[in-house]
Amino acid sequence: MLEILSGLGLSAAAGLNAYIPLIALGLAGRFLDFVTLPAGWSWLSNEWVLLGLGVLLVIELIADKIPVVDSINDWIQTVIRPAAGGIVFGTGAATETSAISDPAQFFTDHNWVPVLLGVGISLAVHLTKMAARPVANALTLGVAAPVISVVEDFGSVALTVLAILLPVFVILALVGIVWFFVAIFRKAASRRRTAATAPPIPQP
Numbered sequence: 001m002l003e004i005l006s007g008l009g010l011s012a013a014a015g016l017n018a019y020i021p022l023i024a025l026g027l028a029g030r031f032l033d034f035v036t037l038p039a040g041w042s043w044l045s046n047e048w049v050l051l052g053l054g055v056l057l058v059i060e061l062i063a064d065k066i067p068v069v070d071s072i073n074d075w076i077q078t079v080i081r082p083a084a085g086g087i088v089f090g091t092g093a094a095t096e097t098s099a100i101s102d103p104a105q106f107f108t109d110h111n112w113v114p115v116l117l118g119v120g121i122s123l124a125v126h127l128t129k130m131a132a133r134p135v136a137n138a139l140t141l142g143v144a145a146p147v148i149s150v151v152e153d154f155g156s157v158a159l160t161v162l163a164i165l166l167p168v169f170v171i172l173a174l175v176g177i178v179w180f181f182v183a184i185f186r187k188a189a190s191r192r193r194t195a196a197t198a199p200p201i202p203q204p
Contacts, residue, residue, distance in 0.1 A: 009163030009170035011085035011118035012177070015125025016156040017064075018077060018084035019057035024160045025091055026050045035164065041091040061153065065146035067137050074130040078123075085122020086115040125177075132181050135188045151180065 013021040026044035029037035043049055063073040129152065136144045155177050162169045 005167035005170045006163045007089035007114055007118060008121060009159045009167060009173065010088035010091070011121040012125050012170075012174055013156040013159035013163065014085040014088050014118070015081050015122040016129060016152045016159075016177075017057075017060060018081045019053050019060060020153070020156040021088045021160045021163070022084055023050060023053050023057060024157075024164065025088060026053070028164055037091060041087070044087075044091065061149075064152075065149040067145045070133055070137075070145055070149065071130075074126070074133060077126065078130070081126040082119045082123040085125075086119040089118025089121070090115045128181050132184045136184050139184075139188055148184075155180075 010021045010025070022044060025037065025041075026046075026049060028035040029042065030045040030050075037044060060073070060077075064070050133145070133148065136148050155173070159170065159173050159177075162173055
């Protein structure tokens, strides 16, 4: 059960930001004694891989906070985030940590299953984020773009940390993220209803 929660949290985090969970897993496997990445995913701890992911993360952090550019970036990330979600679900489900010490035999025998689950979860989060961002930009004339992006980045970091160290709390974090996106869509719907019922402005 903990293996599934760990993979769920990591793949959801990748749907918000593809590079944060990848870097976190790589650093954890490289520097933390109680985190051992499975052999098939040990390349995440390579210093050159981590450097490349760090450069991509900086680009992502900047692009995601600029109105219009953030939407273009989301289109590009439609492939990258689900792919990252598949990688981190497969890695997290088989990683040995203080919280995860006995990977599920199901994942051991069917290595492609967690990857597909991770792709699906990350894609769902990404598509929700992709739909919500233009709505928030329209409601605030683009002012909300950097604020929402920072919230999403913190959400990705929080999910990643919880997934690695305290996967039992992943569900609570996911509930918070769902509430965040639902609030944006409700605000947009309320704004549209207000505009539809507003009396016409008299012409001089």
